[in-house]
Amino acid sequence: MITHVECQLMKKQIYIFVLMAAAQLSHAHQNVNDLLEGYLKNDLNLQKLTSQVQQSLLTKKSTAVSNGISVQLSTGTVTITGGDSTQIEFSPELEVKIPQAENLTLSASTSVSVSSDEDSKTFTSTSLSLSADIYSGAGEERKITLLEAERDYLEARRSLQNGFLETETEFYESLKSLYEIASQIVSAEKSLYEDTIDFEKIKAQGYSTGSTTYRLAQSEVKTDEHNVEVYRHKLEREVKIFASKCGTSYDEKNALDFLPSEIMSVEPVNVDSFKKENYVKIENAVWTNYINELKRKADKTHTLKGSAGYTFDNKVSGANSTENKYADTVDASLSYTWDSTALTATAGVSVPVDSGNPIYKLGLSFNPSQFIISKLQKLSDEEAAKIEELAVKSAHSDYETAVISQRTSAADILWDKSVLEENYDMYVTLEKDTALYLKRGIISESEYKSAQVNKENYRIKLLINALELIIYNNETKVLFVRDEEL
Numbered sequence: 001m002i003t004h005v006e007c008q009l010m011k012k013q014i015y016i017f018v019l020m021a022a023a024q025l026s027h028a029h030q031n032v033n034d035l036l037e038g039y040l041k042n043d044l045n046l047q048k049l050t051s052q053v054q055q056s057l058l059t060k061k062s063t064a065v066s067n068g069i070s071v072q073l074s075t076g077t078v079t080i081t082g083g084d085s086t087q088i089e090f091s092p093e094l095e096v097k098i099p100q101a102e103n104l105t106l107s108a109s110t111s112v113s114v115s116s117d118e119d120s121k122t123f124t125s126t127s128l129s130l131s132a133d134i135y136s137g138a139g140e141e142r143k144i145t146l147l148e149a150e151r152d153y154l155e156a157r158r159s160l161q162n163g164f165l166e167t168e169t170e171f172y173e174s175l176k177s178l179y180e181i182a183s184q185i186v187s188a189e190k191s192l193y194e195d196t197i198d199f200e201k202i203k204a205q206g207y208s209t210g211s212t213t214y215r216l217a218q219s220e221v222k223t224d225e226h227n228v229e230v231y232r233h234k235l236e237r238e239v240k241i242f243a244s245k246c247g248t249s250y251d252e253k254n255a256l257d258f259l260p261s262e263i264m265s266v267e268p269v270n271v272d273s274f275k276k277e278n279y280v281k282i283e284n285a286v287w288t289n290y291i292n293e294l295k296r297k298a299d300k301t302h303t304l305k306g307s308a309g310y311t312f313d314n315k316v317s318g319a320n321s322t323e324n325k326y327a328d329t330v331d332a333s334l335s336y337t338w339d340s341t342a343l344t345a346t347a348g349v350s351v352p353v354d355s356g357n358p359i360y361k362l363g364l365s366f367n368p369s370q371f372i373i374s375k376l377q378k379l380s381d382e383e384a385a386k387i388e389e390l391a392v393k394s395a396h397s398d399y400e401t402a403v404i405s406q407r408t409s410a411a412d413i414l415w416d417k418s419v420l421e422e423n424y425d426m427y428v429t430l431e432k433d434t435a436l437y438l439k440r441g442i443i444s445e446s447e448y449k450s451a452q453v454n455k456e457n458y459r460i461k462l463l464i465n466a467l468e469l470i471i472y473n474n475e476t477k478v479l480f481v482r483d484e485e486l
Contacts, residue, residue: 030260032175032263035175035246035248036246040167040168041247042245046163046167055156056152056155060150064146068099069096069097069098069099073094076090085115085116086115086116089113090111092110092112094109095108099138102132102133103305105131105307106129107128108126108127111126123313128309132306133305137297137299140294151287158483158486165477168470175259175467179463179464181235181238184231185235186456187453190450190453192227192228195224197446199217199221263467266466266470268413269473269476269477271402276396278481285391285392289388301338302337304335305335309330311328313327314326327353329351329352329353330353331351334348339374340374341367343365346364347360348362406472406476406479410472417465417469424461434452
């Protein structure tokens with residue numbers, strides 16, 4: 001039979017062992033900011049989002065160039081004819097486009113013939129022309145193209161901005177789960193300590209090893225030991241994974257030592273401080289409706305283009321003439337389109353400067369099915385506009401729900417924080433008092449251990465609460481566009 005002194009000695013040894021295990025959290029040495037920096041640095045999604053920002057910027061610049069002033073030079077087809085004499089013919093062209101000035105286009109072309117036999121060079125059909133849109137949607141389409149490129153770049157930057165917050169949230173969620181396992185370890189060790197004390201009492205009372213009371217108490221201790229080991233192994237595994245993601249080393253001595261002992265305290269973000277129009281769903285719905293309205297307006301039913309020019313040595317002879325005649329001409333033309341390609345009409349005239357009859361050119365094309373397609377497209381556009389308006393209304397409704405949800409979450413976290421702080425302060429005081437009472441022999445070690453473990457549990461819960469507030473802030477921010485932070 002175990003004596004009273006031996007029993008007390010066992011209790012003291014168990015108490016010291018469990019106390020050291022429970023107190024290990026206070027010796028944590030990892031810095032949260034260092035871990036977070038490594039976590040963000042190693043996140044592949046952030047690297048991808050960064051590359052997408054650069055890609056969208058290049059696309060934006062390319063779009064600006066392609067929709068700006070352009071100059072094109074061309075030699076045309078070069079024909080070389082051999083024999084007794086070599087003759088070279090080609091038709092160089094120059095074209096300058098200014099899209100922002102109603103698609104204003106300046107062009108110049110000529111036909112050049114060079115003969116080695118006569119050592120001569122001739123220019124024919126040299127033409128200068130200037131054309132522009134009289135009425136069309138080209139200007140609106142250019143604006144839309146530039147706006148969409150700018151929007152793509154903006155959205156890429158927003159995605160990267162939110163990507164950092166979302167990855168940071170993922171980091172804090174992982175850290176929170178580690179603290180929760182640590183809390184389970186402390187609670188399991190408390191149960192192990194208490195059940196071991198009870199078991200030692202039963203042994204001290206002389207119960208036989210075959211008795212039900214003995215076996216039940218022994219079973220409780222073994223179950224507690226198993227639970228402690230399960231939680232320890234679980235924490236060990238999760239810390240290894242977490243440390244790897246943070247790009248830091250883990251010496252595998254004690255997983256509890258890896259956990260930071262402090263979490264920065266932050267103030268909750270006020271969801272009402274954000275403008276309603278900056279709510280992501282509202283902003284996206286309004287933008288979609290805006291850009292699609294521009295596209296619908298740019299899709300003109302009627303378009304009219306005109307051009308004017310001057311041609312040197314233009315061919316002015318008719319089809320029945322047996323001899324080609326050339327003269328300088330003043331040229332003009334109009335091109336009209338109705339319902340895309342449903343009806344297209346062209347008309348042009350070339351008037352010789354010196355004398356001769358004007359040359360008229362006319363063209364007409366008709367596509368009946370295009371009328372039907374255009375009508376159906378207009379009806380489709382009307383339905384699309386209604387859908388977009390409903391999307392805006394739905395986004396406003398979602399905003400109200402989101403605001404209520406975030407207000408409630410913030411209030412719950414702050415209320416929980418106040419309760420946890422109150423309980424933690426109480427157990428800090430209680431632990432000091434019970435330590436004194438234990439020294440004086442007024443209370444048992446179990447009572448002191450209970451106060452000590454409760455204090456540790458509430459300390460961990462306060463760390464978890466601090467993480468929850470950071471996570472809440474991040475989740476609130478990503479609900480709104482924050483272009484001023486870009």
